[in-house]
Amino acid sequence: MTDASASSPRRPGEQALAALGLAAPALSPTDASGRCFPDGGTWRTEVPSVEGPEALDVVLKESAQLDVPIHRISQGSGVWMLTDTEITDMVDACAERDIELCLFTGPRGTWDIGASTRTESGGGGLRARGHDAVAGSLEDAVRATGLGVKCLLVADEGVLWSLHRLRSAGVIPADTTFKVxxxxxxxxxxxxxxxxxxxxxxxxxxxxxxxxxxxxxxxxSAAPMDLYIEAPDDLGGYVRMYEAAELIRRGAPIYLKFGLSKSPGIYPYGAQLRDRTLDTARERVRRGRLALDLLARHGADGGMSPLGSRLPGSLNRFTVSPSTEKD
Structure with a gap:
């Protein structure tokens, strides 16, 4: 595919509005990102909230039926909510299709005994409360990467820095990626x-x-950006499909996340939420098809990374203390 930044996609309603004398101002080239993934692509796709092997199977079947390319599949309930067999099944299924699997590291503040998360301020939110919560998150990371998971979702700055230090020290594989x-x-x-x-x-x-x-x-910053082009209700429920081309132009390198508004939460997932989880997983893929069709209609579907691409390229890091590096 060609680089989207080099093409001239049609803007939504462009010809119709011009005919009415309402043409939009020309886009400024200074607004364009000018950045890309190391494979040369400007955008990738992600299906979030895939909570276990059964939901993953639904997503993979629906994506094949609707021809929706997927670079990354992510889960929100946490590593600790999956058995070793479930994790291995998900790792194997994604590996067969060259899709990156991302699992959430866990304990997080919204699920522990801290009452402040239930106040109007929200307290510390998802962040890891106390030493033990950080330890649990690192335990999840070591366990997941040992079972073949290559991407970890993180909701705490201290956990992120600790994981990066472990990666630098060789405790977890060097090609592990961290998603905020x-x-x-x-x-x-x-x-x-x-x-x-x-x-x-x-x-x-x-x-x-x-x-x-x-x-x-x-x-x-050149760090890849993740953005829900349709956000879950607990993240605002925003729907930005018609902005997809401009989001790519300005935000590249970017992951387009196919979320779902007007749908109840499913975290932490269990069998009591099975039907809802499978139905919403299927619909997220369909939403992805709608977004990709819209990009194609506007001539803005070029520049997608090759399927199987996952690494972010060279990024800036704080210096890791030599005492934490592998001997």
């Missing part, structure tokens, strides 16, 4: 750059950031 959760996602370029320095390989920004905010972030 949307629920602690940065909202300005300075904080985005800090997450990159702490070891993040892709960073989920909140879906309510403006196009100008994406441009501001891209001026300071």
């Amino acid at each position: 959760s949307a629920l602690i996602g940065p909202v300005n370029p300075a904080s985005y750059a800090v997450f990159e320095q702490l070891g993040a390989d892709s960073i989920n920004i909140p879906s309510d950031l403006t196009l100008a905010h994406l441009t501001e972030i891209r001026r300071v």
Whole structure:
């Protein structure tokens, strides 16, 4: 495919509006990201909230039927909510199709005994409360990577830095990637750059950031961006499909996440949520097909990374103390 930044996609309603004398101002080339993944692509795809082998099977079958390319599949309940056999089954199924599997590291503040997360302020949110929660997250990481998982979802800055140090020391594989959760996602370029320095390989920004905010972030950081083009209700329920081409132009390298609004939460997943989880997994793939069709209609579907691509390229990091590096 060709690089989307080099093409001239049609903007939504462009000809119709021009006929009415309402043509939009020309796009400024200074707004464009100008960055890409190491494979030369500007965008990849992700299906989130795939909570176990059964949901994964639904996603894989639906993506084959609807011809939806998938680079990454992520899970939100956590490593600790899966058995070794379930993790291995998911690893094997994704490996067969050259898809990156990302599992959440766990304990997190919203599920422990801390009452502040239930106040109007939200307290510390998903962050790991206390030493034991950090230890549990690292335990999840060691266990998951030992079973073949190559991507870990993180919702705490201290956990992220600790995992990056473990990666630098060789405790977990060097090609493990860390993805920052949307629920602690940065909202300005300075904080985005800090997450990159702490070891993040892709960073989920909140879906309510403006196009100008994406441009501001891209001026300071090359770390891949994750963005729900349809956000779950607990993240605002925003639907930004018609902006997909411009999100790519400004945010590249970017993962387009196919979320689902107007749908109840499913974390932490269990059998009591089976039907809802399978139905929403299927619909997320369909939403992906709608987004890809829209890009194609606008001539903006070029520049997708080759399937199987997962690494972020060279990124800026804080210096890791030699005492934590492998001898």
